[in-house]
Amino acid sequence: MFRPRVIPALLLSGRGLVKTVTFDHPRYVGDPINAARIFNSKGADELLLLDIRATLEQRGPPVGLIRQISDETFMPLAVGGGIRSVDDVRALLNAGAEKVVINTRAIENPGLIRDVADQFGSQSVIGSIDARRGRDGGYRVFTHHGSRRRKEDPVEVAGELEAMGVGEIMITSIDRDGTMEGFDLRLVRSVADAVSVPVIASGGAGSLDDLRKAIQEANASAVAAGSLFVYHGARRAVLISYPSRTEIESLLGEA
């Protein structure tokens, strides 16, 4: 039976893992290798590692760190942050990542997606879109880790990325990031209904039921969660958790 993926999202800043709220106020939560080991031991479906300073610092993600994590884990790794070129992608795939996640550069130059897909296959690239909701209720895309607004809306960008050959699309609500108030289901659904590739919902997961809603009500094929798996309790103590396979199967059922 096919089951939708539940993906812990780890944000890297420097050598440490951080958690943000609406893409701001990064708070150190631990060591990435240790966290990866724990998620691996809990049987996580996949791991998403995003270097949130990379684009702003004009570099790609830390290849050495990816290699270390890949060597210790038995599930796929999707790695992103500051990826600018086919060479950046090659380095990451050779280090052990299954897929790369490209956001800013893909939106500024969709041809990069096509080049990566041609070289390594569509399955090797996730197109990532970050969006904020405007006062008029519509959504706008932001790049550079939420700091630069684009004219386009997420559905337009999703269509372009699909046309260029992405294997999957990840849609993140900047407004919901770190709030644990639930995914922006309207945003997720608008993107999921506009493309035929798998869509990963991201930003705002606060409960296992939120994961279910994204899959069953917003047509996401997979869900990413950060705070939900890294924090525990009202005071947000750092504690890594991950649902058991039984929990996931009874929650998400068959896609």
Add this chain to the structure above:
Amino acid sequence: MIVIVDYGMGNLRSIENKLHRLGAKSTISSDPKAVEGAEKLILPGVGSFDAGMRNLEVRGLLPALQQRAVVDGIPLLGICLGMHLMTHKSEEGNAKGLGWIAGETRRFDFSGQPKKLRVPHVGWNTLTRRGESLLLQGIPQDASFYFVHSYFVGRVDEADVVATTHYGVDFVSAIQHGNLYGSQFHPEKSHEGGFQLLKNFVESA
């Protein structure tokens, strides 16, 4: 020595890493001489069928692979694209496959169906066992494996089908034809089930 064939496609390091954990002697190589000297072979791969065949040819690997896998009959495991290449051809391109197993590679096409499933098939799925094979020994029936593919192998000889998987259609997810094994999923990225499969291959006679 297990040789992991490097033909420029796929994440070889993960496979080598898992073999290393199993205590198996392995090396990654694109050299036909290494293939000729191998005791077992792994043919991994992600990417397109045509590029796969072209890359094998350009590196002069075809004769050595043919010799060891078909003539000498050493164990060979094809993973994902590696398994596709063992068939005769693919809808994806024009190249002829290795033709070692009866089968054709086809694309998932859900356009006519009411429930439009997404392509590629990405995620964890289970196997329905059809035939006996050492590949799946010691692996629980409900084990799941990581898949990521838009193409699958069809028109396979029933005798070669070890397991099928359901994603809109039932497709072949594991095969065995004598000394030739294939898995559509990625054992190197499938937690315990995948690791056990690699162990079974490493420990096979």
